[in-house]
Amino acid sequence: MREPGAEPTRTRRRVRGALLVAIGALYAISIPWYRETGAAPDTWLGLPEWVTVAVVCYAAVAVLNSLAWLLAEVSDAPGDDRGGGGP
Amino acid sequence: LSAAWLGGIGLGVYLALLVVVAEVARRARRDATPADHFLAGRGLGVFVLFLTLYATAYSGNSLLGYPGEAYRRGFSWIMATGFMMSIVVAFHAVVPRLRPIAVAQGFVTPGDWIRHRFGERGAGPTLRVAAAVLMSVALANFLLAQLMAMGHVASQVTAGAVPYEAGVVGLAAVVLFYETLGGMRAVAWTDAAQGVLMLFGLGTLLVWLLGEAGGLTETTRQISAVAPAAVAVPDARECANWASTILLLGLASVVYPQAIQRIYAARSGRALKRALALMTFMPLTTTLVVTLIGLAAIPRLSGLEGVEADTVMPRVLQDWAAAGPGTALLAMLVLLGALAAIMSTADSVLLSLGSILAEDVLGRGRRDPSTTRLGKRIAAGVMALAVVLALGRELTLWRLIELKMELLIQCVPAFFVGLHWSRLRAGPTLAGLAVGAAVAVAGVLLDRPRLGGVHVGVWSLGLNLAIAVAGSRLPLRSLESAPAAP
Numbered sequence: 001m002r003e004p005g006a007e008p009t010r011t012r013r014r015v016r017g018a019l020l021v022a023i024g025a026l027y028a029i030s031i032p033w034y035r036e037t038g039a040a041p042d043t044w045l046g047l048p049e050w051v052t053v054a055v056v057c058y059a060a061v062a063v064l065n066s067l068a069w070l071l072a073e074v075s076d077a078p079g080d081d082r083g084g085g086g087p
Numbered sequence: 088l089s090a091a092w093l094g095g096i097g098l099g100v101y102l103a104l105l106v107v108v109a110e111v112a113r114r115a116r117r118d119a120t121p122a123d124h125f126l127a128g129r130g131l132g133v134f135v136l137f138l139t140l141y142a143t144a145y146s147g148n149s150l151l152g153y154p155g156e157a158y159r160r161g162f163s164w165i166m167a168t169g170f171m172m173s174i175v176v177a178f179h180a181v182v183p184r185l186r187p188i189a190v191a192q193g194f195v196t197p198g199d200w201i202r203h204r205f206g207e208r209g210a211g212p213t214l215r216v217a218a219a220v221l222m223s224v225a226l227a228n229f230l231l232a233q234l235m236a237m238g239h240v241a242s243q244v245t246a247g248a249v250p251y252e253a254g255v256v257g258l259a260a261v262v263l264f265y266e267t268l269g270g271m272r273a274v275a276w277t278d279a280a281q282g283v284l285m286l287f288g289l290g291t292l293l294v295w296l297l298g299e300a301g302g303l304t305e306t307t308r309q310i311s312a313v314a315p316a317a318v319a320v321p322d323a324r325e326c327a328n329w330a331s332t333i334l335l336l337g338l339a340s341v342v343y344p345q346a347i348q349r350i351y352a353a354r355s356g357r358a359l360k361r362a363l364a365l366m367t368f369m370p371l372t373t374t375l376v377v378t379l380i381g382l383a384a385i386p387r388l389s390g391l392e393g394v395e396a397d398t399v400m401p402r403v404l405q406d407w408a409a410a411g412p413g414t415a416l417l418a419m420l421v422l423l424g425a426l427a428a429i430m431s432t433a434d435s436v437l438l439s440l441g442s443i444l445a446e447d448v449l450g451r452g453r454r455d456p457s458t459t460r461l462g463k464r465i466a467a468g469v470m471a472l473a474v475v476l477a478l479g480r481e482l483t484l485w486r487l488i489e490l491k492m493e494l495l496i497q498c499v500p501a502f503f504v505g506l507h508w509s510r511l512r513a514g515p516t517l518a519g520l521a522v523g524a525a526v527a528v529a530g531v532l533l534d535r536p537r538l539g540g541v542h543v544g545v546w547s548l549g550l551n552l553a554i555a556v557a558g559s560r561l562p563l564r565s566l567e568s569a570p571a572a573p
Contacts, residue, residue, distance in 0.1 A: 023176055026120045026332060030169055033326040038319050040311075046303030048318050055375065058168045062368045065176050069364035072179065074356030075187045 012071045019068040023061050030057035091246040097419050098244055101427070105265050108277050112269025121195045124270035124459045125442040126352040129190075133494030135275050136353055137362040139435075142278035143345055144174065144366075145285065145373050146229075146432030150425045151236050153374060155397035157381025158388075161310070161317025164378050166329040171370035173337030175347075175363055181341050182350055184506045186359060189351045195221060196439075197347045197502075204505045210513035217497045217520055223386045225491040227469060228441045232491075233433035234259055234477035240429060243401040244422040255477045258430060263470050266434045267463045271352060281427035288421035289376045295407055295414065296383045303379075307389050309386035316321050317385060329539030339492040342502050344439040362392030400425070441466035490531060493544025497523040500555040508559075515558025523551030 033049040041048040047055065117123050122306060131139065149171075157164040185200065192203055198215045205211035234255050241254025249257070265273045300306040311318045321329070353359035377400070384399045387406070390397065401422070408418035441462030445451045451458040497520050530536060530543030538546060561571050 020176075020179060027169065027173070031166075031326050031329045032320050033323065033330075035320045040315070041318065041320060043307055045305055047307055048162055048320075050320050050473055051165050054165045054169065057222055057377075059371060060170055061169075061176070062371055065172070065367040066364040068179065069175075069360050070369065072326040072360050074183050074360040076190045076356045077187055 009073070012073075016068050016071040019080050020072070021062045026057040026061050026064070030054040030061075050087070089246070091248040093415065094245040094419055095248060097423050098241070098249075098426075101423055102261055103348065104280075105261060105277055105430075107561050108280075109265030109269040109273045112265075112273035112276060114268065115272055121302040121442060121446065121457055121458045121462065122217070125438060125462065126271055126348060128272075129352055130354050131275055131349070131352045131358070132354050133361045133365075134511055135279050136349065136358055138279035138282040139275040139347070139363045139431075140349055140362060140366050141351070141369050141373075142282040142285070142428060142431040143508070144171070144340075144433040145282075145369070145428055146233060146236075149374060149377060150285070150289075150428055150538070151239060151397050151400050152232070153377045154381030154384065154400045154403075157378045158384050158391065158396045158399045161314060161385070162382065163325050163329065164381065165375075166332055167378055168370045168375045169329075170333045170336040171374045172367060173333045174343075175251040175367040176342035177337040178342045178346075178363060180503055181347075181506060182359065182363070185347075185502075186350055186353070186356050190356075194351050196442050196446045197342065197344050197498075198443065198498075200347075200445075202504075204501075205513035210517045214501065214513045214517040214520070215447055217444050217517060218501055221498055221520070221524055222342070223440060223443055223448065225437050226344060226443070227473060227492045228491045228494075230433055230436045230440070230473045231476050233429050233436065234473055236429045237433070238477060239398065239401060240422055240426045243404065244419060244426060244474040252478055256474055259433075259470055259474050259477075262430055262434050262437065263467055266437050266466065270459075271348075271438060274431070274438055275352075277427075278431040281424070281431040282423040284384055284420070285428045285493065286372060286424075288417075288424035289373060289380075291417055292404070292407065292421050293376045293488070294377055295410075295417075296380060298402065300383055300386070306383050306386075310382060313386050313389070317382070324540035325344060328537060328542075331537070331541040331545050333394045335489070335492050335496060335545050338499050338503070338548070339496040339544075342495055342498040344443055347441070347502075348439055352375075437466045437470060440469050444469070474520065487544065489536065489544075491540060493527040493530070493547075494524060496544050496548050497527060497551055499548060502550055504552070504555065508556075509557060510559050513558045515561075516555045519551035519553070519555035522554055526550060 030053065032053070035050055041050055043049065044052040093535055117128055122129060153164070153167050156167070158441040173306075188194075188203065189200070192199065194200060194203070196219075198219045201215040201218055202211070205214055237258045238251040238255035241249045241258055242251045266276065269276075297303055297306060300309060307318065350359060353362070381399055381401060384403050388399065388402055391402075404418045404422055407421075408415040425492045442458075444465045445458050449461065451461055500511070501516050505516070526547035530547070536543060
């Protein structure tokens with residue numbers, strides 16, 4: 001029989017995992033490794049475009065990371081963390 | 088009133104308030120145990136926890152070093168916003184697992200985790216001491232950077248009436264006084280006030296700077312005109328450095344001793360996660376702001392090189408103060424905010440250093456009140472040594488941060504992997520830490536901070552992890568004890 005509250009907990013974990021993956025992708029996009037080196041950029045929102053992309057990525061990381069923390073299970077009792085693989 | 092008098096009065100009022108807070112914190116203490124002195128009796132709620140995490144993370148380096156680095160490197164320093172945010176992201180790997188164990192076991196220092204995880208036999212105790220020594224060296228380095236920043240700002244806030252050397256010595260004495268008297272409570276309460284002051288001051292300064300230059304677009308155009316390389320898309324080496332710095336800061340900050348101790352000091356897990364959910368936005372309101380301030384200084388100030396670029400922020404503030412009596416007062420408040428941020432980091436570092444050296448290195452008990460007394464004495468000794476070193480100024484503030492992180496990051500396997508992989512053993516972890524630290528130090532001694540744009544500390548972490556993981560998979564269990572269960 002399924003433990004009460006297990007399904008919402010699993011869903012929260014999945015959503016949190018997806019948020020962390022999205023954060024990783026945003027970090028990869030924020031670094032302009034895919035742009036032509038040394039090119040003189042256009043200005044977007046008052047900043048060079050590659051800088052605007054980075055700032056937008058970091059703003060999105062902040063929102064997603066904040067949600068991920070609100071979904072995190074930070075217990076004060078040992079054993080409550082069901083993540084597995086502890087020492 | 089002259090700028091020197093105005094600054095002197097402001098500084099005097101601020102320091103007097105710190106002394107009052109220290110006395111209130113002393114009266115609020117429950118007992119003389121290390122947990123009460125070093126962790127405020129494990130009673131920090133969301134708001135104070137958030138502000139103390141904020142004021143501790145955003146130090147003199149952020150306020151003086153980051154504008155200086157933005158001035159030197161141009162727009163690619165936008166990476167600072169990303170790497171400061173990566174710290175709060177990296178905590179996902181540690182906080183949910185470490186917090187419940189820390190509460191159950193009554194941890195006070197980072198070494199308590201290592202003792203619990205790797206046990207008291209075999210290589211466990213040596214690993215604990217080695218990690219504590221590495222953390223202490225990194226923290227002492229960090230303290231040095233704060234003292235240097237204190238000297239610069241005290242001199243600036245009083246228009247040179249208080250010389251750099253007097254600022255370093257005098258403010259170090261004040262920090263030592265309130266930290267010794269009030270412990271973590273005094274540190275956290277002053278951090279809270281310091282965080283608010285810093286946020287307000289930086290925001291106001293940025294609005295003035297951009298207004299002066301005619302807006303963000305015009306500022307970018309002016310930078311492009313005087314320093315086209317600062318605006319151009321960075322090359323592959325700089326992009327590699329960008330990724331390397333995000334890794335370096337994010338991972339090393341997982342084992343930041345004063346941050347780990349705030350995980351222990353939270354009133355509850357719920358308070359901790361809410362504080363971290365708020366913390367993740369702070370790079371946008373602080374790091375991004377100081378980066379833009381450093382960039383806006385490029386067309387305003389020319390020819391600052393090396394260590395001199397770390398004075399970009401005070402120079403900009405000097406211009407602001409000269410714009411009128413109202414702005415002089417605001418500039419003084421920003422400088423006091425900067426000084427507050429620096430002192431709040433210094434006090435947290437000092438508190439951590441005292442507890443780590445007393446408990447993890449010298450082996451005093453975490454429930455013994457004599458550990459608290461010893462920690463205070465050690466803190467005084469370390470502060471005296473750091474003051475002597477701060478009186479000579481040779482490295483840039485950013486280089487000091489990199490050195491600290493390259494050493495701290497070598498402790499990552501013991502925490503990050505140790506929390507998630509039950510087969511990690513003390514012997515290989517110790518060997519990895521020793522090799523990783525040796526390679527990082529060799530990079531410093533040979534003056535090769537990066538290879539292919541990636542920090543030597545990040546390369547050596549790879550080596551460190553390979554040794555720790557490969558060694559733990561080898562069938563050598565007879566050489567040391569099996570890991571202790573949590």
